Amino acid sequence: MATLDSKIPEGPLDEKWSSYKEHAKLVNPANKRRLEVIVVGTGLAGASAAASLAELGYKVKTFCFQDSPRRAHSIAAQGGINSAKNYKNDGDSVHRLFYDTIKGGDFRAREANVYRLAEVSVNIIDQCVAQGVPFAREYGGMLDNRSFGGAQVSRTFYARGQTGQQLLLGAYQALERQIGLGNVTQYSRHEMVDVVTIDGKARGIIAKDLKTGKLERHFGHAVLLCTGGYGNVFFLSTNAMGSNVTAAWKAYKKGACFANPCYTQIHPTCIPVTGDYQSKLTLMSESLRNDGRVWVPKSAEDAKAIREGKKGPLDIKEEDRDYYLERKYPSFGNLCPRDIASRAAKEACDDGRGVGKTGLAVYLDFADAINRLGVDVVKARYGELFPMYQNITNQDPLKTPMMIYPAVHYTMGGLWVDYELMTSVQGLYALGEANFSDHGANRLGASALMQGLADGYFVIPYTIGNYLSGDIFTKPIDLNHPAFVEAENAAQERMQKLMSIKGKRTVDDFHKALGKIMWEYCGMARSAEGLTKARKMIQDLRKEFWSDVAVPGEINDFNPELDKAMRVADFLEQGELMVVDALNRNESCGGHYRVEFQDQGEAKRDDEQYAYVAAWEFTGVDAEPILNKEELKYENIKLQVRSYK
Amino acid sequence: MKFNLKVWRQKNANTAGKLVDYTIDQINEDMSFLEMVDVLNDNLVRKGEDPIAFDHDCREGICGMCSMYISGRAHGPQHGATTCQLYMRKFKDGDTIYVEPWRARAFPIVKDLVVDRGAFDRIIAAGGFVSANTGQAQDANNLPVNKDDAEKAMDAAACIGCGACVAACKNASAMLFVSAKVSHLALLPQGEPERNRRALAMVAQMDAEGFGNCTNTGACEAECPKEIKLVNIARLNREYANAAFASETQI
Numbered sequence A: 001m002a003t004l005d006s007k008i009p010e011g012p013l014d015e016k017w018s019s020y021k022e023h024a025k026l027v028n029p030a031n032k033r034r035l036e037v038i039v040v041g042t043g044l045a046g047a048s049a050a051a052s053l054a055e056l057g058y059k060v061k062t063f064c065f066q067d068s069p070r071r072a073h074s075i076a077a078q079g080g081i082n083s084a085k086n087y088k089n090d091g092d093s094v095h096r097l098f099y100d101t102i103k104g105g106d107f108r109a110r111e112a113n114v115y116r117l118a119e120v121s122v123n124i125i126d127q128c129v130a131q132g133v134p135f136a137r138e139y140g141g142m143l144d145n146r147s148f149g150g151a152q153v154s155r156t157f158y159a160r161g162q163t164g165q166q167l168l169l170g171a172y173q174a175l176e177r178q179i180g181l182g183n184v185t186q187y188s189r190h191e192m193v194d195v196v197t198i199d200g201k202a203r204g205i206i207a208k209d210l211k212t213g214k215l216e217r218h219f220g221h222a223v224l225l226c227t228g229g230y231g232n233v234f235f236l237s238t239n240a241m242g243s244n245v246t247a248a249w250k251a252y253k254k255g256a257c258f259a260n261p262c263y264t265q266i267h268p269t270c271i272p273v274t275g276d277y278q279s280k281l282t283l284m285s286e287s288l289r290n291d292g293r294v295w296v297p298k299s300a301e302d303a304k305a306i307r308e309g310k311k312g313p314l315d316i317k318e319e320d321r322d323y324y325l326e327r328k329y330p331s332f333g334n335l336c337p338r339d340i341a342s343r344a345a346k347e348a349c350d351d352g353r354g355v356g357k358t359g360l361a362v363y364l365d366f367a368d369a370i371n372r373l374g375v376d377v378v379k380a381r382y383g384e385l386f387p388m389y390q391n392i393t394n395q396d397p398l399k400t401p402m403m404i405y406p407a408v409h410y411t412m413g414g415l416w417v418d419y420e421l422m423t424s425v426q427g428l429y430a431l432g433e434a435n436f437s438d439h440g441a442n443r444l445g446a447s448a449l450m451q452g453l454a455d456g457y458f459v460i461p462y463t464i465g466n467y468l469s470g471d472i473f474t475k476p477i478d479l480n481h482p483a484f485v486e487a488e489n490a491a492q493e494r495m496q497k498l499m500s501i502k503g504k505r506t507v508d509d510f511h512k513a514l515g516k517i518m519w520e521y522c523g524m525a526r527s528a529e530g531l532t533k534a535r536k537m538i539q540d541l542r543k544e545f546w547s548d549v550a551v552p553g554e555i556n557d558f559n560p561e562l563d564k565a566m567r568v569a570d571f572l573e574q575g576e577l578m579v580v581d582a583l584n585r586n587e588s589c590g591g592h593y594r595v596e597f598q599d600q601g602e603a604k605r606d607d608e609q610y611a612y613v614a615a616w617e618f619t620g621v622d623a624e625p626i627l628n629k630e631e632l633k634y635e636n637i638k639l640q641v642r643s644y645k
Numbered sequence B: 001m002k003f004n005l006k007v008w009r010q011k012n013a014n015t016a017g018k019l020v021d022y023t024i025d026q027i028n029e030d031m032s033f034l035e036m037v038d039v040l041n042d043n044l045v046r047k048g049e050d051p052i053a054f055d056h057d058c059r060e061g062i063c064g065m066c067s068m069y070i071s072g073r074a075h076g077p078q079h080g081a082t083t084c085q086l087y088m089r090k091f092k093d094g095d096t097i098y099v100e101p102w103r104a105r106a107f108p109i110v111k112d113l114v115v116d117r118g119a120f121d122r123i124i125a126a127g128g129f130v131s132a133n134t135g136q137a138q139d140a141n142n143l144p145v146n147k148d149d150a151e152k153a154m155d156a157a158a159c160i161g162c163g164a165c166v167a168a169c170k171n172a173s174a175m176l177f178v179s180a181k182v183s184h185l186a187l188l189p190q191g192e193p194e195r196n197r198r199a200l201a202m203v204a205q206m207d208a209e210g211f212g213n214c215t216n217t218g219a220c221e222a223e224c225p226k227e228i229k230l231v232n233i234a235r236l237n238r239e240y241a242n243a244a245f246a247s248e249t250q251i
């Protein structure tokens, strides 16, 4: 069994981080130049970490699979980033942000980590503004804020609907500056295919040069995985096409524990699936629920008539509509949290009252807002979103209600890390969405960007020194060391195996089949029976994959199909672990909803038995993983039932 | 819907490429252009042929990765949209569609429709940043910024680095891209200290990468999916002239 030492510093909650920083070991500048750090991933977490470490003097190598570090998936974030600046004078504070985040996560996150996150949130905004990130401003020249779900204060900073893009470009520019100065070497179109460990410590990676198909060995005194989330295990999600679990999964197979894999966030307002050809789902910002009212017809007959095209939404009279969020959650109404709004949409559709051709959609109606405020105000308020919706669906949301349906959006689970962001493998760190640390069982809007940048700019620069100070005498390890050779050979064999199957089904076929299983049984509502069935189905699908997948092209060439096959092979293993985790957690909390554990449709947590982090340990692909538990101790807040009624 | 496609196929930078004909059937008008290519590739793989290589990632019009030259236009016929945001309903049933890569000396072809845009990264590395090390920042509201300037800076900062401006330009000039970054930072007080150096260094790198000269044709603005405006190029010219002739800054 792994030993999980969370290394939470002693002392009062609000002094832990400063006391940690005061006592952390330091590395002197001359030694830093001799220490090499590998950063895999150049999203918010990776780019900010790499730039900051290079500024400190470490020798850094960065990797991403896109053609430029600027294209990491973080670029797509729209809404904003939280920070406890209290610029609005509305009573915000570090403690309040801490509390909202813990509560939003349904009391399944670590107190000390979340408190630190809230503390450094303040520095993030300062740093980004200094870099020239063009945040929205008021006429007086000060920074503007908006409100987001799960908070009663206005603390979300934003740059139009492109906050992720602007924050990432800020971090990317800082990274490019270090590349220009020769402190960072960047490897674009490179995919990490394994971690190399020597004597229990991470010492490098095997990377595939996607342009040539060749494998390369890279040494590092430490390795940082900033590789994002695994939402694409569902095939359809709001994630970018290339987002994958491979890096985290290889780390898991080399001894890093994978924590809470079943915690996934399903976002309620996405454009619904329309056909099998569809490759991804598009998010419609949460902010739309400020003015949009969600409804379905009261009767299944009306819904059927709509699905068959015999009626339209405008034919349904006011009294025949069910504004179900307003009915069920009168105090929060259309603005209840994401997990709750998603489940309610699913219930309505399961009830036969879904709309759209497939019956898997509900209406988000702006008619009232337009009557109240006028078309122009509504249009201005949601800027880009309406044209974007219209471009994709060919329908005008100003004339007919939008159709939306929940879609997979974010994964709270990830590699287990301690307070220093180190995984259970020495010298191997995980930052950003790739780790599990701060969001518990449900993430609040605008807090993923905050976490990625907190990890990269303000946490890792301090914590890595504490480890590397003990490693200053380690010389770069020869790339012909058996551990490098073995890891490379294993990766090469895996590629050759995939190429040699020459089966009949395409990689996407398998990926879609896996996605359907995950969505059906490990999506918005889960049951022991369904999960047990799903586990067997995934195992069967995995076997079929390894005997019938078709991968065209050549091995030593630019071959995106092979790259995809390698990712899907890992998803086929990781999906099973998600199911195992969901089956183990006999409670409902946040994004994890087990139908057996509910109170009239509301999630029922079991703090007695499940107030722990489930950190899984690998024992073999077809073997049972070991469950390690990190008890969550709440010393500063009281566990409560989350109610939004 | 049914289409005749003529797609550029090229094994790598060292072999010659050519247009290859494909027909594709049963295309739904709600498919995106890339989903149509997905279907074509799926057919090719099932037949044991090599699928068409193309770049893409977010499929939301924001990462800047997708890059197809469609029937003579960068990102295709729809104004203000990337290839991934182009839908098949923009075409007529039975259309013949040409699909080619970005063509520019500074963007060598990797395979089929995939090109190497590393030159853009190197231009940013030369000066497209504010030198503010982590931890040095003052409180964000200590530096008020005029709202109009902030909005203009944001307009310029919206560039996604896709390279359509280069592909659309008969000289393969990168002026629109470079001017967008120079403008973004020149419009903000944070960009002030390095203003001269930035303009000189970025332009020097742009020239070193082999991009062509700007002759004010405006094709870049017309094809830019993020509607980056030509005024940025005018601003870059001013910034450059100030730095080169009215300052003592050297790079």
Ligand SMILES: Cc1cc2nc3c(=O)[nH]c(=O)nc-3n(C[C@H](O)[C@H](O)[C@H](O)COP(=O)(O)OP(=O)(O)OC[C@H]3O[C@@H](n4cnc5c(N)ncnc54)[C@H](O)[C@@H]3O)c2cc1C
Pocket (backbone or CB within 6 Å): A040, A041, A042, A043, A044, A045, A046, A063, A064, A065, A066, A069, A071, A072, A073, A074, A075, A076, A077, A078, A079, A080, A081, A163, A164, A190, A191, A192, A193, A226, A227, A228, A229, A238, A239, A240, A243, A244, A246, A247, A283, A409, A410, A431, A432, A433, A434, A445, A446, A447, A448, A449, A450, A452
């Ligand atoms: C549509 C959308 C909107 C969102 N809006 C918001 C919002 O408004 N506010 C908010 O707080 N959050 C939002 N989020 C969530 C947030 O954007 C992400 O959680 C966050 O950006 C993740 O950042 P990251 O740095 O951890 O990873 P990513 O940005 O996903 O970066 C991953 C990096 O790892 C690299 N990589 C991955 N695997 C490998 C490998 N095997 N080898 C080499 N490189 C690899 C990739 O190339 C990439 O550079 C949104 C998410 C989506 C999908």
Ligand code: SF4
Pocket (backbone or CB within 6 Å): B158, B159, B160, B161, B162, B163, B164, B165, B166, B176, B177, B180, B223, B224, B225, B226, B227, B228
């Ligand atoms: S200026 Fe426009 S066309 Fe050129 S790279 Fe930027 S977004 Fe693309």
Ligand code: FES
Pocket (backbone or CB within 6 Å): B055, B056, B057, B058, B059, B060, B061, B062, B063, B064, B065, B066, B082, B083, B084, B085
């Ligand atoms: S795929 Fe990202 S912009 Fe088109």
